[in-house]
Amino acid sequence: MLFHTWVFMVFFLITYPVYLLLRPTKLALPWLFITSYVFYGWWNPLYVLLLVYATGIDFFSVVLMDGSRYRKFWLWVSLLNNIVLLAFFKYATFLTDNLNAMLLLAGTSCQFPMPDILLPVGISFHTFQSISYVIDFYRGNIPRERSFLRVATFVSFFPQLMAGPIERAAELLPQMQRPPRIKWRQVTDGLSLFFSGLFKKLVISNFLAVYVDKIYAAPGQFESGALVMATFAYAWQIYCDFSGYTDMARGLARMMGYEFMLNFNHPYLATGLGDFWSRWHISLSTWFRDYLYVPLGGNRRGTLTTYRNMAITMLVAGLWHGASWSFVIWGGLHALGRIVTRELEQSIFYRNLVPKLAKQLMIFVFVLFTWIFFRGQSLADVWLMISRIFSTPWGNPQFPVLGLAMILGLWGYEFLSESRVRYLLELPVVRVALMTAMIVTMIFFTSSGEQPFIYFQF
């Protein structure tokens, strides 16, 4: 169920009070577990079996790893199981498609049938979360969790099950050891996060999506103005969609006494690609840093190796987002961007003399360009878009003025948040006025059409 639906509101209005009542008892964790599985099973009851299976393999891999001589073996059992699951559900069609293309190139007419597999929602997120538990135990960073229920709840905890943040076992499992004491401040913070996230999703993201979908559905019919504006809108759509979801997830968790990591931190104010990835989908970028980049050697083996490791990490990160070459190219572009900005940041001129605003704009334009690969419906569409951006006149993009106002409003708000005058945004009257306006606007912006969260497809 989506956070911004009435079904979820009813679900939470039942789950939360019962949770508060059960919190001092031993039933609190089972209640969270049951409600999380009901939440996941709402999409498709069969998904629950998959979740139980995956969690079971990881839990017992750790059990068997504990004190064993074959720790690496059990680690690989768990890792391979998760990789196979991802490969099967997420990449089977992609792999088959490429295999068939290679067979055609080789001159054979033999073709594998295209598999028709339903992608379980959020599989990329909960498998990564589960993997982090296994690897952290293997590395000795956390003790073995003896309760299957606690591990299962950690993996399936409903606020972050579908689209993160990808929590680490070292951070979340200890929070589940005993019932959390919930302070009033956490409840108000949770509500603030939830409603802010809901506004970003319902009002801004859903609004921009209508324009973006229209242009990206048929890029050959539009001129460069519309294509550029659609990409510009998409940058904000995906940001508001994903950060909105994360805010809601963090808000819900905070109301229940659990702390989730910050996942977005004004990414479009980044001054370099490294900075961008320390602000965008932080839980994913740090996951890849800790479980791929660092094991590959990180930045400890010279510049070329560092860049090689960066490239591999970003290419895999691209592939994680979707089973398509355009996602791989997207990852590759970000790898290139990181390498270039890292090199630029070595120079005093760039570091000290180029204005911060110029850096921010440059990074934003670069990220904007890469979003074309992320959003394009196919590689052919991507190339078509890029060629038409540079070869057709600007024309009249017919971009909604209201959309532009929303984007500039949010951008300005974020600039102010990191500026010296951020205290203006923290005045009580401003906070109350803004939140009231957001709530009333949401009521009038709820549309009959449903826009699922973008990152659910991953």
Place this chain on the structure above:
Amino acid sequence: MKTVPKNEMLPPVKTTPFGSSAQRLRGKEWLATAVLALLICWGLPRLWPRIEPFTPGPDYRLPYALSSDYFMVRRWYQHAVREYPVVMIGDSVTWGEYVRADETLPACMNRLAPGGRVANLGLGGAYPAALAGLVEYYGNAVTGTKVILHLNPLWMSSPETDLSGDNEARINHPRLLPQFVPLLKPYKAKGYKVWVEEGLSAVIERNTPILQLAEHLRLAYFDSMDIQGWVLQNPAHNPASAITLKLPEATREAKSRPVPWTAGDRKKQVYAWVPLDKSFQFAAFRATVRRLQKRGNRVFVLVGPFNTHMLTEGSARRYADLQQGINAWLNANHIPCHAAAVLPADEYADASHPLAAGYQRLAQALQADPAFQTWLVDKGDLPPKLGSK
């Protein structure tokens, strides 16, 4: 049950940074926000009728584009009950699908008897089950007045139209129907997720005036599009500028081409006719009658006229049984009624909608019915009307 003492509960962990673009309100600020938001949500729907002019003229019927605008339906009901001695509730037969606004049944009745003014509360796309919901959730104003309730037998002609079939049906006014109890089979056919989500949305909306107002604005000022869709078509415009406070005009012309059904192939149809004791639509009709009576209204039922020229012999026989059953129930419950006689074949547009001449004939027949006249003049214990003429 053993509880964990508070001092053993985990203290709040070191909090992570709050958020990037979220407003962080404290308790008192949330209280202020809640009060303000509730005030707006409570006050705006009540204030809105004072801001938005609504002056229905003679022979007014709700614009077809606003058929699903229940905020506006309620408003029209309130106005009609205040200004008219009699109101007529029904589906598109009452509304006048194939005729102009001055040719509908209420309009014809008003011309025949200038003293008795009848308001047209017909709703396009409605049917007995939808009317039951309409009266229950949006018809509170229909109190202490005279109500002609039209029953169109078409809605009992098959399990599909009766909403007692198994297949997913394309239903008008789904938000007026019972969403969960009873569980309608056409809903079940949609799958549980869609059913629950749509059902919850409908139930919440019908109990939340601000959501009804939002829907009214969407239908009346944004061409029935959501704001996103409207802005896409009007990119240079501020959506607020679309709210001109000028309601869509009443539909003066016929919605569908007024061509007699006899101009077609005149093929006889087989209608299954659902038995009355099993009919969901008839049960809804009975509930509507009772609800109206409970609210102190004097109810008169008009049944038909159904186009029996279209029926095969077997279907016509079953229809006659159905009619008898309806009359029996009405008589047993002492509800004054008029079972409309079949009109000439060329005065029908389809199975149940008369053309202009048909409405004229029907109005005359009703006027000449002693039961109707008795009901019309009998003031009984109805409160006096402010706008009675």
